[in-house]
Amino acid sequence: GAGVSQSPSNKVTEKGKDVELRCDPISGHTALYWYRQSLGQGLEFLIYFQGNSAPDKSGLPSDRFSAERTGGSVSTLTIQRTQQEDSAVYLCASSSTWLAGSGTGELFFGEGSRLTVL
Amino acid sequence: RKEVEQDPGPFNVPEGATVAFNCTYSNSASQSFFWYRQDCRKEPKLLMSVYSSGNEDGRFTAQLNRASQYISLLIRDSKLSDSATYLCVVDNYGQNFVFGPGTRLSVLP
Numbered sequence: 001g002a003g004v005s006q007s008p009s010n011k012v013t014e015k016g017k018d019v020e021l022r023c024d025p026i027s028g029h030t031a032l033y034w035y036r037q038s039l040g041q042g043l044e045f046l047i048y049f050q051g052n053s054a055p056d057k058s059g060l061p062s063d064r065f066s067a068e069r070t071g072g073s074v075s076t077l078t079i080q081r082t083q084q085e086d087s088a089v090y091l092c093a094s095s096s097t098w099l100a101g102s103g104t105g106e107l108f109f110g111e112g113s114r115l116t117v118l
Numbered sequence: 119r120k121e122v123e124q125d126p127g128p129f130n131v132p133e134g135a136t137v138a139f140n141c142t143y144s145n146s147a148s149q150s151f152f153w154y155r156q157d158c159r160k161e162p163k164l165l166m167s168v169y170s171s172g173n174e175d176g177r178f179t180a181q182l183n184r185a186s187q188y189i190s191l192l193i194r195d196s197k198l199s200d201s202a203t204y205l206c207v208v209d210n211y212g213q214n215f216v217f218g219p220g221t222r223l224s225v226l227p
Contacts, residue, residue, distance in 0.1 A: 056214055091162075
């Protein structure tokens with residue numbers, strides 16, 4: 001389909017291993033966001049890419065987390081040396097360019113990658 | 119103080135009831151406001167944007183009070199299918215979006 005695609009949908013890993021989560025946004029969308037959601041909790045902002053600008057990394061919880069967006073399209077979120085508290089659903093969203101205050105800027109979410117760290 | 123606060127609920131209401139959710143935000147520079155809906159174990163989806171003058175979409179009405187930094191969502195004639203978590207979303211200095219923790223609604227038959 002033409003929506004946001006995330007992979008893997010489920011990932012079980014052992015504590016201390018590295019994981020990579022992939023997001024393929026809607027074609028033409030310039031903005032890409034990563035959030036994570038722990039069970040029963042709200043969405044926690046991680047990182048935001050807008051076009052060719054430097055990403056807003058202010059939400060990354062530690063230096064074990066990093067993300068790239070290659071060619072302004074696909075993004076990879078990498079978690080190094082995973083810990084049990086990293087277990088969550090990692091949600092990616094994209095949107096077309098929006099103007100603050102315009103009321104537009106709908107975020108289209110993927111179905112998420114569920115990460116379980118044993 | 120959290121950037122976006124909501125009453126977590128749950129709100130348990132009978133079919134046909136009217137229910138209102140409130141949301142407060144701390145960043146006075148925020149310019150865009152939204153309500154998203156999230157079904158259990160699903161991704162969030164846009165319900166409606168919130169405009170300064172207030173706006174209505176069928177059974178749903180959203181209001182914004184900039185002076186009090188307060189947003190509301192009113193659902194009239196609740197349906198079973200309205201059961202979900204409702205997320206208040208605010209932009210952060212016109213950059214990324216901050217999500218509230220969500221308010222859970224259960225509409226009972």
